[in-house]
Amino acid sequence: MTLDPSWLAEGAAHVWRPYCQMKTAAPPLAVARTEGARLILEDGRDLVDGIASWWTACHGYNHPHIRAAVQRQLEFAPHMMFGGLAHEPAYRLATRLAKALPGDLDHVFFAESGSVSVEIAMKMAIQFWINRGVHGRTRFLAFRGGYHGDTLATMTVCDPEEGMHSLFAGVMPDQVIADLPTDEASEAALDRLLAQRGGEIAAILVEPRVQGAGGMLFHDDETLRRLRRLADVYGVLLIFDEIFVGFGRTGDLFACEGARVVPDIVTLSKSLTGGTLPLSAAIATGKVFNAFWSDDPGAALMHGPTYMGNPLACAAANASLDLFETGAWRADVPRIAQGLAEGLEACRGGPGVADVRVLGAIGVVEFEAPVPVQSFCQKFAEAGAWIRPMGKVVYLTPAFVTSDAEVALLTAAVRSVVLG
Numbered sequence: 001m002t003l004d005p006s007w008l009a010e011g012a013a014h015v016w017r018p019y020c021q022m023k024t025a026a027p028p029l030a031v032a033r034t035e036g037a038r039l040i041l042e043d044g045r046d047l048v049d050g051i052a053s054w055w056t057a058c059h060g061y062n063h064p065h066i067r068a069a070v071q072r073q074l075e076f077a078p079h080m081m082f083g084g085l086a087h088e089p090a091y092r093l094a095t096r097l098a099k100a101l102p103g104d105l106d107h108v109f110f111a112e113s114g115s116v117s118v119e120i121a122m123k124m125a126i127q128f129w130i131n132r133g134v135h136g137r138t139r140f141l142a143f144r145g146g147y148h149g150d151t152l153a154t155m156t157v158c159d160p161e162e163g164m165h166s167l168f169a170g171v172m173p174d175q176v177i178a179d180l181p182t183d184e185a186s187e188a189a190l191d192r193l194l195a196q197r198g199g200e201i202a203a204i205l206v207e208p209r210v211q212g213a214g215g216m217l218f219h220d221d222e223t224l225r226r227l228r229r230l231a232d233v234y235g236v237l238l239i240f241d242e243i244f245v246g247f248g249r250t251g252d253l254f255a256c257e258g259a260r261v262v263p264d265i266v267t268l269s270k271s272l273t274g275g276t277l278p279l280s281a282a283i284a285t286g287k288v289f290n291a292f293w294s295d296d297p298g299a300a301l302m303h304g305p306t307y308m309g310n311p312l313a314c315a316a317a318n319a320s321l322d323l324f325e326t327g328a329w330r331a332d333v334p335r336i337a338q339g340l341a342e343g344l345e346a347c348r349g350g351p352g353v354a355d356v357r358v359l360g361a362i363g364v365v366e367f368e369a370p371v372p373v374q375s376f377c378q379k380f381a382e383a384g385a386w387i388r389p390m391g392k393v394v395y396l397t398p399a400f401v402t403s404d405a406e407v408a409l410l411t412a413a414v415r416s417v418v419l420g
């Protein structure tokens with residue numbers, strides 16, 4: 001039995017924790033510091049992080065190159081407003097993101113969180129039609145299994161049943177929720193739906209390749225090509241929410257690049273700063289941007305989060321892009337994929353296990369029913385791993401620097417809990 005630090009006991013009465021029934025939840029683990037793929041706890045234990053802190057710390061924690069860039073920027077200017085002022089980290093980052101993304105996804109609007117960047121993308125899509133004098137295109141077509149954030153508007157485009165937001169049904173306007181067009185039959189169904197309701201729809205919104213928080217559900221690139229075709233046929237915009245899959249997670253820098261499908265708007269966050277500071281972006285093509293380019297001030301995008309383009313966060317993101325440019329991740333992702341596939345395969349056929357799947361540095365054991373998060377977390381921690389299941393899935397999304405031995409520790413922890 002270890003003593004909890006006093007800040008934990010005192011603060012526990014005041015901190016309202018995420019996704020948490022505060023009355024019954026086990027206390028959180030107190031972390032003293034982070035390093036590489038590891039969380040070092042106040043009680044001296046050290047855990048291999050199997051989920052890279054909600055998919056953010058792609059290069060591992062405290063990467064010296066990112067840390068140095070943030071420290072350097074701290075000397076010059078930690079923050080300034082973005083209205084009427086410009087700074088090098090944000091302007092350089094926008095240039096680099098535009099270059100790294102396919103097609104003419106060239107116009108970068110910064111924000112601070114993923115949900116807010118999705119809200120901005122939605123607002124861009126609605127105003128795109130208003131600015132063009134087209135009325136009534138105010139809804140979004142989104143997909144079962146999807147997750148796009150926790151704010152009010154993004155809740156409406158999450159999976160309506162599986163998601164965490166069913167309590168709020170009716171509070172916000174309904175969107176059009178469909179099945180992903182993963183085969184010809186579902187494509188035909190979506191085609192019929194768009195033929196009926198296309199005129200109401202501003203944009204199709206999808207997480208390309210992997211629906212993350214909705215259950216780590218994979219789909220192939222042909223699905224994305226079908227969406228691009230249908231969006232073109234019915235003249236609606238296509239938004240890729242790459243907040244989870246962006247920055248190498250599926251083996252390509254961006255899913256849109258790997259799938260050779262250029263959406264009209266893409267959203268990025270999570271790994272954008274290598275998990276160092278909050279930052280997000282909604283990035284639009286010339287076609288979208290040009291609908292706002294006008295002598296009419298009323299046609300402008302009226303949005304501007306206070307901390308948008310924060311210099312420290314942009315410095316971290318530039319440093320993270322430097323690390324992507326070294327190319328080491330291109331070998332690390334398949335290496336981790338192989339470790340995950342080998343280590344998790346034994347779970348197939350285990351009690352209550354419905355599926356085992358791996359794509360890039362994402363390993364998933366899906367159960368037939370939701371798993372007990374609290375007791376699983378505790379057992380994983382006893383096995384030296386930080387793994388936090390989500391609904392029916394136990395998943396691993398480790399940092400790309402996670403060693404083979406650390407990946408083996410993570411999969412062994414999953415096997416020991418799943419197979420008993």
Ligand SMILES: *Cc1c(COP(=O)(O)O)cnc(C)c1O
Pocket residue numbers: 113114115116118147148149150207212213241242243244269270
């Ligand atoms: C996490 C996530 C979001 C929300 O990002 P926040 O930073 O938590 O607001 C939106 N879309 C996807 C695909 C995500 O994975």
